[in-house]
Amino acid sequence: xxxxxxxxxxxxxxxxxxxxxxxxxxxxxxxxxxxxxxxxxxxxxxxxxxxxxxxxxxxxxxxxxxxxxxxxxxxxxxxxxxxxxxxxxxxxxxxxxxxxxxxxxxxxxxxxxxxxxxxxxxxxxxxxxxxxxxxxxxxxxxxxxxxxxxxxxxxxxxxxxxxxxxxxxxxxx
Ligand SMILES: O=P(O)(O)OC[C@H]1O[C@H](OP(=O)(O)OP(=O)(O)O)[C@H](O)[C@@H]1O
Ligand SMILES: Nc1nc2[nH]cnc2c(=O)[nH]1
Ligand SMILES: [Mg+2]
Numbered sequence: 001x002x003x004x005x006x007x008x009x010x011x012x013x014x015x016x017x018x019x020x021x022x023x024x025x026x027x028x029x030x031x032x033x034x035x036x037x038x039x040x041x042x043x044x045x046x047x048x049x050x051x052x053x054x055x056x057x058x059x060x061x062x063x064x065x066x067x068x069x070x071x072x073x074x075x076x077x078x079x080x081x082x083x084x085x086x087x088x089x090x091x092x093x094x095x096x097x098x099x100x101x102x103x104x105x106x107x108x109x110x111x112x113x114x115x116x117x118x119x120x121x122x123x124x125x126x127x128x129x130x131x132x133x134x135x136x137x138x139x140x141x142x143x144x145x146x147x148x149x150x151x152x153x154x155x156x157x158x159x160x161x162x163x164x165x166x167x168x169x170x171x172x173x
Pocket of ligand 1: 046047048049050071072073074075107108109110111112113114115116137
């Protein structure tokens with residue numbers, strides 16, 4: 001990528017900030033939906049973004065076997081090559097009969113669907129859930145809570161902090 005190319009975040013343009021409170025509510029809503037679809041043997045969080053929703057969903061569904069698939073692709077807001085740094089453990093793979101049946105994969109969001117496609121190829125029979133979905137990634141997930149437009153960039157509470165916001169009207173501050 002050359003210096004002048006915009007990042008995925010800049011290209012997306014429309015900011016969608018999510019507070020801890022909102023994120024917790026959305027994860028609880030996801031848990032309600034998943035509770036009707038289970039039971040699941042284990043939760044698999046796609047790190048790192050999937051760790052927070054996975055903890056909340058696991059708490060709500062009473063699941064105590066939690067594994068990770070560690071995938072890196074975005075360096076802050078630029079997507080590069082997908083790298084699988086760690087797959088599921090042999091123990092979790094056995095619980096899912098080798099194909100992921102009865103396993104619940106969780107991520108914070110699906111955007112282009114690249115990450116989702118990768119985990120689906122690893123565990124084709126697992127249930128894949130994300131809290132937020134953009135249109136390109138939506139066909140990859142079985143369950144999600146809120147759809148946002150493709151030109152939206154979601155700002156998660158663990159990536160943001162409180163800061164001064166200038167008033168909408170110029171000079172009103
Ligand atoms: O649908 P895609 O276009 O593949 O994008 C979605 C993925 O991008 C983000 O992860 P990221 O690679 O930034 O890593 P992180 O979870 O460690 O922040 C997000 O948490 C999803 O896993
Ligand atoms: N924080 C964040 N990470 C992403 N990775 C891919 N899309 C997004 C997004 O909208 N927000
Ligand atoms: Mg991620």
